[in-house]
Amino acid sequence: MAKLIPFLVSEDARAQAEFYINALGGEIQSVMTHGQLPDASEALKDKVLHMCVMAGGINFFMSDSVFESLNHGNGIQLNLEFPTEAEAREAFAKLGEGGTVKHPLEPAFWGSLFGQIEDKYGVIWMITNQAQASQA
Template sequence: MAKLYPYLHSEDARAQAEFYTEALGGEILSVMTYGEMPGAKDESLKDKVLHLALVAAGVTIFLSDSFRPVHPGTNLNLSLEFADEEEARKAFANLAEGGTIGHPLEPAFWGTLFGQVTDKYGVLWMITTEASQAG
């Protein structure tokens, strides 16, 4: 059995990680910089994030700083399902700060709450609840 982890490339991985841990609740588990890499010679890269692991909303997410411009796309959404409507609404509102709402969080015809938001880093999120929480 495999595990799937979102791995996000960022223009500022530390700031993005802090945003997610505050918006969704969680913590940064580890940060490794390019300066820690054996044989690292470029002083300008020493503080750049090579690999960062965090847990937010109970999900492990990896990030790293990108050396080329980050261009958000529309071919991938991160979907978070909450058992509790209040948690879903809080996460949705927090992720929407500085971002854009594509679809408000509201009851969907299939029996759950559903909403889409693009956060201020360009990451697309789908927030849902379990069917019993569609109110």
């Protein structure tokens, strides 16, 4: 069975990773730079080739964009579901710093909170919490 690991390409992977760690908790688990490659280019030596980040309990990979410019798009969005409303609200607020609220975090018809933001790096996040069982 396959395992999905998001891979984010960034203009500054280190800064973007720190932003997510501050917003969601976690740590950078490993970093490999272009300078570690055989015959590395001096101009690229400090650029991130591969970074493993744990943030919000999720592993994802990152790298700096060095061979082509980034084009932000809306074809992929990352959904974070939190066990509690408080955790969802905190993540929404922190990931939204410097970004754009696309849909405010509010109760949805299916019984949980839902909100959508584009962070300051152009990544679109959907934030939810676990739906509560309806009371009869």
